Amino acid sequence: MNISFQWLKALVPDLKASPQEVGETLALRGAPLEGLVDLAPGLEGLVVGKVESVEDHPDADRLFVCRVDPGSGTVQVVCGAANVQAGGLYPYAPPGSTLPNGMTLKAVSIRGVESQGMLCSEAELDLGADADGIMALDGDFEPGAPLAPALGLDDWLLDVEVTPNRGDLLSHAGVARELGPSETGEVALPPVPGSGGDPWERTGLEGSTATVPLRTGESDAVGGGVTVRIEAPEFCSRYLGAVIRGVRVGPSPAWLASRIRAVGSRPINNVVDATNYVLMELGQPLHAFDLSKLGGSAIVVRTAQDGEIIRTLDGEVRKLGSDMLAICDAFEPVAIAGVMGGADSEVSHETTDVLLECALFDPKSVRATRNALDMSTDASFRFERGVDPEGMELAVRRAVEIILATAGGRPDPEVLDACPSPWAGLSVTVRPSRVKALLGITLSKAEIMGLLTPLGYRVVDGSGKDDSLTFAVPGFRSYDTVREVDLLEEVARTYGYDRFPSDLGPFRPGTVPDHPLFQLEDELRDLLVGEGFLEAQTMAFAPESDGVVEVSNPVSKEEAWLRTRLLPGLVRRVEYNFARGLRDIRLFELGTVFRKGEDGEDGAPQERPRLAITLTGARSPMHWSGAPAEVDLWYLKGLLERLVEAARLQGVSSVPGTPSGSGLVPGEGFTLVAGEGREMGFAGRLDAGEVDAPAWAGPLWVLEIGLPEVPGPRPVPLYEPPPAFPGVDRDLALLLPRGIEVQQVEAVIRETAGPLLVGLGIFDLYEGEGVPKDHRSVAFRLRYQSKVRTLTDQDVEQSVTAVNDRLREELGVETRG
Structure with missing residues (x-):
C-alpha cells in the first residue's frame, strides 16, 4: 500500500515523527514497511516555468x-x-542546477543562440520514460514555484506491507488511525480547498458530517429520472448512486493532482481524480459514470449473461461468465462489479452529468471474477479484503464535495440507495481474565478500554459477568474481528509487543494428548536423529509421472500433481548436497503421499503417512582409529528391521527382491509385505540412472515404508530379573540349497526348538570348497536357558535333533559334516 507522508500529516496534524520513525511504529503494530522512497531526489533548484x-x-x-x-x-x-506552446507551464532547470542524472547545467550557446538553462522532459527528471517531449504541467501553478511541491513530490512514499486480514490499512485514514488515534477512533479529514461546505446545503436539505440525504429502497431506488436496481443481492448488499449535474470536466487543481501523484498514480481529470482520492484516503472504491451514456438512465446490478462482452477502461474486450457480477444499464454491461469500469460509459471532457457509484460487493465474488479474468485493480484489491460497510455515506459525501469544489455542478437532492441486505453490526465480548491467561499480563477494564476505543471499538456493555466488556466492532474491522481472541490480538498489538515481559511465567501444559500418529513420528525422529540422520521437508507437489491426483491451482505447471512417493523429492535433496561436495549424506522425511479416492476422479484424495530415508557414504564419522566402513545392503536391512519394530507394524516381514517401479537395482533390495501380501514399502540400492551423482559418490541406499494411520499402543517394558541358571550354546552349520532363504530357516528353528530357546543368531556365511554346488553354508548359534533349573545335555540335544529333522524334511537343509 502506497502511503504519502504529507497526506498522513494532513490527517494527523500532531504527527511529529519522521518517515523513518513512522515506519518503526507501524512495524511494531504489525504493518512493516517494504520500502521508503524520497519522491524528490535531484529536483532541488528546479522551478515551474511559463x-x-x-x-x-x-x-x-x-x-x-x-x-x-x-x-x-x-x-x-x-x-x-515540438510540444512546447506559448502559455504552457513546464519544468525549468536554471543554470547551476543539477538534474537527477547528475548533469549540472550552465548557460551555453546553441547554434549561435544563447540558452539559459533548459525545459525538462519526464525522462530527464527521472519521473517517466517519455524523452521526446517536454513534460507539460497541468494545473494552476505560479511561475517560479519550486517544482517538487508543485508536483506533490516534496514527500516520502511509504510502501506499507498489509496482511490480507487488514483491509482497513489500505487507506490513509486507516494508517492514520494507527499513528494518531483519537479517543473514539475517528479520523478528522482535512478540509477540501475551494469547498462550499455541505454539498447538499444548496438543495434545501440538511446534511451532517457523516451522512447524506438518501432515497432508500429495498432492491431499487428511483429519483430524478434515474433508477438503481439490485437483482443479485447475494453479491451486492448495498448500492449508492449520487447524481451530480452540470459538472465541468477538466484538469485537476494542483492540490488534488499532487496527492494523486504522491501515491504513484497519474492524474486523469477532476472527476476521476476525486474518486481516486477517496479510494486512497478512505479505502472505499468509487466509480463515476457519464450519466448520458447509461441506457435508460438506469443502473442494474445483476449477474452477467454467459458470453456478454464489455470493453473495459484499459481498452481490452472481455467476455463475461454467468457467475460474474456486472453493473449494467437498461441494456448491457457498463462495468465489471468491483473490478473495472467500462470504456463506453467513462467520464470524458464532454461529460456534464455524472452518476457516482459507491457499492458493497461480496469479497468472494470479486475475487472469483478477478481470477477468472486474470486482472487485478486497486478496487478489486480492496473489495477482496472487505471495505467498510459503515463508511459508504461518508465516502460519497467526500467525493461529491471534491467534485463540486473542482468541477462545479449540483447534486440531486437525494442519493439513491438500493439496500436489500442492511449491514448488521457485530459485537464481541472480552474478559480481563482471558487477557491474563492468553497474554500473560494483567490489565484492568479501564486499560483494555483505553487500548481498544482509540481503534474504533465502542463499549456497549461493561457490566458483564466476570468483569467482561462487550465492544461494538467498527465496520472497517468487521471482517477480521469476530471472536474474543481477535480482540485480544488488538489488545496485544496496541499494548506493544515490545513491552511484554521476557521472562517465562508459570503455565499449565495442555492435558489433551497428541494423536498416536504424531507420537509415533516423534519416536521415529528420535531414533533416526540418534543414527545421525537429518530431517528434510520437501514439497508435496510432483510432475505427472509421480502423481495421480491433479492440483486445481498448481504453483507451477511442472509440479501440478500430488506426490505418490516421498523418495523423488528426497533424492533431489541428495543431489543438492552432492552438488556442494558432500559425500556422506543421511536424510529422512516424514510426510504424506496421496492416492485417488474411492470414488475415482470425483472423490476426495486419500492421504497416507510414509517414512523415507536416503543414505550414502560412510556408516560412521571419520576417526583416527581407522577408516569407517561404507553403508551396504545389510546395514540398510538392519535399519529397516529397527524401523519396522519402532513403527509398530504388526505381521510385516521383509522378503528379498525389489518391487517394480521402485527404481532399485534388481537383486539389491527388500520388499516389505504384510501378512496378506500387501506391499508396505521397500529398501535397497537406487539405480544410478535415478540420481544425478558425481563420479566420486558412493551408492545411494534408500528406504520408504508406510506408517499406520492409527498406530497400536506403545509396548510396555516389563522387568525381568537376571537369569539365575547358566545357558547353553549350540552351533549348527547348515547347508542351504539355492532358493531357501535364511528367514525361512530361522522361522523353522524358532517354531521347533521350544520355549528353552532364548537366542538365535548367525555368525558365519561360507561358499566355496567343501560346500556342494548351488548351496551355501550358514552357521547359526542357538542359546538355550531355563528360568527354573540347570539344563542337561539331553534337554539341548533333544531340541537340536528335532530342529535338524524338521529342517531336513521341510526345507531339504542338511547339517554340514
Missing part, C-alpha cells in the same frame, strides 16, 4: 527559441521539443 513565446531557431530547422518566465524575469531557452 513559456511566454515560441519562435523558430534562426539557424536550425528542429530547434525553437522560447521566452520563459521562471518567476524572476524572462530568460531565453533553446528547446528541441
